[in-house]
Amino acid sequence: MLQDQLREIRTQLRMAMNGITSTSMREKGINYKLNFGVPLPEIKQIAATHEPGSELAAALWKEDIREFKILASMLQPADDFPFDQAKQWVKEIPYLEIAEQCSRNLFCRLPYVDNLLLGLIFNVEDEYARTVAYLIWAELFKEGKTVVAPVRAAFIVECMRSIVWPDFGATWKEKQAAVKAMKFYGRQSADHARQMLSGFDEFPEFMETPEGQEIYNDLKFEFEYYS
Structure with a gap:
Protein backbone atom coordinates (compact mmCIF):
# COMPACT_ATOMS: atom_id res chain seq x y z
CA MET A 1 0.00 0.00 0.00
CA LEU A 2 2.75 2.45 0.99
CA GLN A 3 4.81 1.59 -2.09
CA ASP A 4 1.73 2.09 -4.25
CA GLN A 5 1.23 5.56 -2.77
CA LEU A 6 4.86 6.49 -3.37
CA ARG A 7 4.67 5.18 -6.92
CA GLU A 8 1.55 7.24 -7.57
CA ILE A 9 3.16 10.37 -6.16
CA ARG A 10 6.20 9.87 -8.38
CA THR A 11 3.93 9.57 -11.39
CA GLN A 12 2.02 12.73 -10.43
CA LEU A 13 5.27 14.65 -9.98
CA ARG A 14 6.67 13.40 -13.26
CA MET A 15 3.58 14.62 -15.07
CA ALA A 16 3.90 18.07 -13.42
CA MET A 17 7.68 18.40 -13.65
CA ASN A 18 9.30 21.61 -14.83
CA GLY A 19 12.83 21.10 -16.11
CA ILE A 20 13.54 24.82 -16.41
CA THR A 21 12.80 25.39 -12.72
CA SER A 22 14.84 22.41 -11.53
CA THR A 23 17.78 23.48 -13.71
CA SER A 24 17.58 27.03 -12.37
CA MET A 25 17.61 25.76 -8.78
CA ARG A 26 20.57 23.51 -9.49
CA GLU A 27 22.49 26.46 -10.96
CA LYS A 28 21.85 28.31 -7.70
CA GLY A 29 23.46 25.51 -5.71
CA ILE A 30 20.29 23.69 -4.69
CA ASN A 31 21.23 20.10 -5.39
CA TYR A 32 18.92 17.19 -4.64
CA LYS A 33 19.24 13.62 -5.83
CA LEU A 34 16.03 14.38 -7.71
CA ASN A 35 14.21 17.67 -8.25
CA PHE A 36 11.12 17.73 -10.45
CA GLY A 37 10.87 21.53 -10.31
CA VAL A 38 7.14 21.35 -9.53
CA PRO A 39 5.67 24.71 -8.36
CA LEU A 40 4.23 24.85 -4.83
CA PRO A 41 0.56 25.25 -5.90
CA GLU A 42 0.79 22.03 -7.87
CA ILE A 43 2.53 20.24 -4.99
CA LYS A 44 -0.41 21.29 -2.80
CA GLN A 45 -2.82 19.87 -5.35
CA ILE A 46 -0.96 16.57 -5.30
CA ALA A 47 -0.99 16.53 -1.49
CA ALA A 48 -4.76 17.02 -1.54
CA THR A 49 -5.17 13.73 -3.41
CA HIS A 50 -3.50 11.72 -0.62
CA GLU A 51 -4.61 10.87 2.89
CA PRO A 52 -2.32 12.41 5.52
CA GLY A 53 -0.41 9.84 7.54
CA SER A 54 2.78 9.50 9.54
CA GLU A 55 4.02 6.42 7.69
CA LEU A 56 3.68 8.08 4.29
CA ALA A 57 5.21 11.34 5.52
CA ALA A 58 8.20 9.51 7.04
CA ALA A 59 8.78 7.60 3.81
CA LEU A 60 8.65 10.82 1.80
CA TRP A 61 10.91 12.74 4.17
CA LYS A 62 13.78 10.25 4.09
CA GLU A 63 14.23 10.63 0.32
CA ASP A 64 16.57 13.27 -1.09
CA ILE A 65 13.83 14.58 -3.38
CA ARG A 66 12.65 18.20 -3.13
CA GLU A 67 8.97 17.55 -3.71
CA PHE A 68 8.93 14.52 -1.41
CA LYS A 69 10.18 16.60 1.50
CA ILE A 70 7.64 19.35 0.86
CA LEU A 71 4.85 16.77 0.59
CA ALA A 72 6.03 15.19 3.84
CA SER A 73 5.48 18.51 5.62
CA MET A 74 1.98 18.69 4.15
CA LEU A 75 0.95 15.11 4.84
CA GLN A 76 2.36 14.64 8.35
CA PRO A 77 -0.48 14.96 10.92
CA ALA A 78 0.51 17.53 13.55
CA ASP A 79 -1.09 15.56 16.38
CA ASP A 80 0.98 12.45 15.59
CA PHE A 81 4.46 13.93 15.36
CA PRO A 82 6.69 13.32 18.41
CA PHE A 83 8.88 16.11 19.74
CA ASP A 84 12.10 14.15 19.05
CA GLN A 85 11.02 13.58 15.46
CA ALA A 86 10.43 17.31 14.98
CA LYS A 87 13.95 18.02 16.23
CA GLN A 88 15.34 15.35 13.91
CA TRP A 89 13.60 16.84 10.88
CA VAL A 90 15.10 20.23 11.73
CA LYS A 91 18.57 18.64 11.80
CA GLU A 92 17.95 17.15 8.37
CA ILE A 93 16.60 20.26 6.60
CA PRO A 94 18.78 20.76 3.50
CA TYR A 95 17.64 24.15 2.17
Missing part, protein backbone atom coordinates in the same frame (compact mmCIF):
# COMPACT_ATOMS: atom_id res chain seq x y z
CA LEU A 96 15.74 27.27 3.16
CA GLU A 97 12.68 26.35 1.07
CA ILE A 98 12.24 23.15 3.08
CA ALA A 99 12.65 25.10 6.33
CA GLU A 100 9.91 27.48 5.19
CA GLN A 101 7.54 24.72 4.14
CA CYS A 102 8.02 22.68 7.31
CA SER A 103 7.48 25.76 9.47
CA ARG A 104 4.36 26.81 7.58
CA ASN A 105 2.74 23.43 7.00
CA LEU A 106 3.65 21.54 10.15
CA PHE A 107 5.86 23.02 12.87
CA CYS A 108 3.64 26.01 13.67
CA ARG A 109 0.69 23.66 14.19
CA LEU A 110 2.34 21.29 16.65
CA PRO A 111 0.68 21.11 20.09
CA TYR A 112 4.07 21.58 21.79
CA VAL A 113 5.15 24.50 19.61
CA ASP A 114 6.21 26.67 22.58
CA ASN A 115 8.65 24.03 23.81
CA LEU A 116 9.90 23.45 20.29
CA LEU A 117 10.59 27.16 19.84
CA LEU A 118 12.62 27.36 23.03
CA GLY A 119 14.62 24.34 21.97
CA LEU A 120 15.33 25.71 18.51
CA ILE A 121 16.17 29.32 19.33
CA PHE A 122 18.96 28.28 21.70
CA ASN A 123 20.31 25.68 19.29
CA VAL A 124 23.38 27.12 17.58
CA GLU A 125 24.67 23.78 16.30
CA ASP A 126 22.06 22.78 13.71
CA GLU A 127 22.26 25.00 10.63
CA TYR A 128 18.55 25.79 10.33
CA ALA A 129 17.42 25.59 13.98
CA ARG A 130 17.27 29.31 14.74
CA THR A 131 16.00 30.18 11.28
CA VAL A 132 13.16 27.69 11.71
CA ALA A 133 12.31 29.20 15.10
CA TYR A 134 11.88 32.64 13.52
CA LEU A 135 9.88 31.18 10.63
CA ILE A 136 7.54 29.48 13.11
CA TRP A 137 7.12 32.72 15.04
CA ALA A 138 6.34 34.52 11.80
CA GLU A 139 3.60 32.00 10.98
CA LEU A 140 2.10 32.23 14.47
CA PHE A 141 2.13 36.03 14.56
CA LYS A 142 0.77 36.23 11.02
CA GLU A 143 -2.24 34.22 12.19
CA GLY A 144 -2.71 36.58 15.14
CA LYS A 145 -1.61 34.04 17.71
CA THR A 146 0.28 34.70 20.91
CA VAL A 147 2.94 32.68 22.70
CA VAL A 148 3.60 32.19 26.41
CA ALA A 149 5.63 34.86 28.21
CA PRO A 150 8.99 33.02 28.31
CA VAL A 151 8.77 32.29 24.59
CA ARG A 152 7.85 35.89 23.80
CA ALA A 153 10.77 37.16 25.90
CA ALA A 154 13.16 34.80 24.12
CA PHE A 155 11.85 36.01 20.78
CA ILE A 156 12.50 39.68 21.55
CA VAL A 157 15.99 39.11 22.96
CA GLU A 158 17.12 36.68 20.29
CA CYS A 159 15.91 38.90 17.44
CA MET A 160 18.31 41.56 18.63
CA ARG A 161 21.09 39.02 19.03
CA SER A 162 20.65 37.71 15.49
CA ILE A 163 20.38 41.13 13.85
CA VAL A 164 22.50 43.46 15.93
CA TRP A 165 25.38 41.44 17.38
CA PRO A 166 28.06 41.06 14.68
CA ASP A 167 30.11 38.68 16.84
CA PHE A 168 27.20 36.27 17.07
CA GLY A 169 27.61 35.40 13.41
CA ALA A 170 23.99 34.94 12.39
CA THR A 171 23.58 33.83 8.80
CA TRP A 172 21.78 35.92 6.19
CA LYS A 173 18.84 33.52 6.18
CA GLU A 174 18.59 33.70 9.97
CA LYS A 175 18.54 37.51 9.91
CA GLN A 176 15.93 37.60 7.17
CA ALA A 177 13.72 35.17 9.08
CA ALA A 178 14.10 37.24 12.25
CA VAL A 179 13.09 40.45 10.45
CA LYS A 180 10.09 38.66 8.94
CA ALA A 181 8.95 37.49 12.37
CA MET A 182 9.46 40.98 13.82
CA LYS A 183 7.26 42.45 11.11
CA PHE A 184 4.36 40.13 11.88
CA TYR A 185 4.79 40.62 15.62
CA GLY A 186 4.79 44.40 15.22
CA ARG A 187 1.69 44.29 13.04
CA GLN A 188 -0.32 42.83 15.90
CA SER A 189 -0.46 46.08 17.86
CA ALA A 190 1.09 49.52 18.28
CA ASP A 191 2.68 48.33 21.53
CA HIS A 192 4.34 45.44 19.76
CA ALA A 193 5.61 47.76 17.04
CA ARG A 194 7.12 50.13 19.60
CA GLN A 195 8.65 47.17 21.40
CA MET A 196 10.40 46.04 18.24
CA LEU A 197 11.72 49.47 17.28
CA SER A 198 12.79 50.47 20.79
CA GLY A 199 15.05 47.45 20.93
CA PHE A 200 17.43 49.21 18.55
CA ASP A 201 17.86 52.15 20.95
CA GLU A 202 20.43 50.20 22.94
CA PHE A 203 22.65 49.71 19.91
CA PRO A 204 23.53 53.17 18.53
CA GLU A 205 26.65 51.89 16.76
CA PHE A 206 24.62 49.37 14.78
CA MET A 207 22.11 52.07 13.89
CA GLU A 208 24.90 54.08 12.26
CA THR A 209 25.66 51.28 9.81
CA PRO A 210 23.90 50.98 6.42
CA GLU A 211 22.56 47.56 7.45
CA GLY A 212 21.17 48.94 10.70
CA GLN A 213 19.46 51.86 8.99
CA GLU A 214 18.00 49.62 6.31
CA ILE A 215 16.54 47.10 8.77
CA TYR A 216 15.18 49.77 11.11
CA ASN A 217 13.59 51.77 8.29
CA ASP A 218 12.14 48.61 6.77
CA LEU A 219 10.46 47.72 10.08
CA LYS A 220 9.31 51.29 10.68
CA PHE A 221 7.75 51.52 7.24
CA GLU A 222 6.03 48.16 7.75
CA PHE A 223 4.49 49.20 11.07
CA GLU A 224 3.37 52.59 9.79
CA TYR A 225 1.74 50.96 6.76
CA TYR A 226 -0.22 48.48 8.87
CA SER A 227 -1.05 50.82 11.75
